[in-house]
Amino acid sequence: MNEIQDQDQLQIYLREHGLESFFPVELLTHLSLFAYERGELICSQGDRSHQLFVLVKGKIKIYTTSTEGKSLILSFKTPLEIIGDIEYIRGIDIINTVEAVSTVVMVGVHYRWLDKYGRSYAPFLQFLLDIITDKFYKKSNFLSFNMLHPVEVRLASYLLSVSSDEFGSFVDSPISTSSLRDAANLIGTSYRHVNRVIQKFCAEGWVERSKGSLVLKNKEGLRALTGQSIYE
Numbered sequence: 001m002n003e004i005q006d007q008d009q010l011q012i013y014l015r016e017h018g019l020e021s022f023f024p025v026e027l028l029t030h031l032s033l034f035a036y037e038r039g040e041l042i043c044s045q046g047d048r049s050h051q052l053f054v055l056v057k058g059k060i061k062i063y064t065t066s067t068e069g070k071s072l073i074l075s076f077k078t079p080l081e082i083i084g085d086i087e088y089i090r091g092i093d094i095i096n097t098v099e100a101v102s103t104v105v106m107v108g109v110h111y112r113w114l115d116k117y118g119r120s121y122a123p124f125l126q127f128l129l130d131i132i133t134d135k136f137y138k139k140s141n142f143l144s145f146n147m148l149h150p151v152e153v154r155l156a157s158y159l160l161s162v163s164s165d166e167f168g169s170f171v172d173s174p175i176s177t178s179s180l181r182d183a184a185n186l187i188g189t190s191y192r193h194v195n196r197v198i199q200k201f202c203a204e205g206w207v208e209r210s211k212g213s214l215v216l217k218n219k220e221g222l223r224a225l226t227g228q229s230i231y232e
Contacts, residue, residue: 001034001035001036001040001042002034002035002036003032003033003034004034004035004105006033009033010031010032010033010107013033013056013105014028014031017054017056017079017080019054019056019107021123022123022124022126022127023109023118023121023123023124024117024118024124026116027109027113027114027117027118027121030109030110030117031108031109032107033105033106033107033108034053034105034106035103035104035105035106036058036100036103036105036106037103037104038100038101038102038103039099039100040099040104041097041098042083042098042099042100042104042106043083043084043094044094044097045064045065045094045095045097046093046094047093047094048093048094049084049087049088049092049093049094049111050110051084051108051109051110051111052082052083052084052085052088052108052109052114053082053083053084053106053107054080054082054083054107054108055077055078055079055080055081055082055083055104055105055106056079056080056105056106056107057103057104057105058078058079058100058101058102058103058104058105059076059077059078059100059101059102059104060077060078060083060099060100060101061073061075061076061098061099061100061101061162062074062077062096062097062098062099063096063097063099063182064095064096064097065097071181071182071185072182072185073158073182073183073185074096074186075138075139075142076101076161076162080131081131082128082131083098083106085132086132088111088114089128147188151187151189151193151194151197152197152200152225153225153226153227154187154188154189155187155194155197155198155201156201156206156223156226157226158183158186158187159175159183159207159214159216159222160216160222160226162175162179163175163216163219174213174214174215175213175214175215175216176212176213176214177209177212177213177214178212180198180214198214201222204218204221205217205218206218206219206221206222207222
């Protein structure tokens with residue numbers, strides 16, 4: 001994580017996403033800009049939550065981990081998204097782990113400043129309400145899609161999601177085969193079944209196994225199979 005000491009850039013992100021109107025003037029001076037590299041953790045499940053983050057650039061992965069150490073990917077998010085909203089409202093520790101899938105930029109603000117300037121500011125509260133209800137709406141769609149689509153479509157959507165940035169452009173980086181257990185958990189099938197589908201994708205020339213990694217060779221073939229992204 002790297003804090004960007006550039007107020008001009010911060011203002012650009014605020015204007016770009018129309019955020020200026022949601023924050024009271026007194027709160028604007030307490031906003032900070034943070035950058036994260038691909039694979040870097042933004043927050044970890046179970047840690048104390050101190051800041052609200054607004055995703056303004058890049059793509060993140062949100063997942064939870066069981067007491068047995070098993071991970072379950074919940075979703076992939078692109079701007080505009082808030083991290084720490086439920087924790088702030090409920091006063092609880094961080095619910096899920098958030099990881100950068102691409103280079104990520106977040107606008108952050110400490111809870112103490114939200115308490116002082118934001119709790120009674122109607123536009124900010126409406127903004128939180130819109131974001132939270134949108135999360136529930138997307139979660140409902142996700143559950144429906146996950147049940148209605150076959151494993152091949154779900155796996156292809158997962159592979160595309162972990163290999164693309166916020167604009168749908170592909171990140172030129174292999175996918176570790178160790179993440180296939182996470183994929184199996186996400187799409188609701190067995191690890192063995194995932195491997196069978198990967199073999200099918202390899203035979204089609206869409207995917208190639210190479211030294212413990214998967215390389216997407218024909219992304220358009222996978223995209224044609226999915227039709228749309230299930231997990232975003």
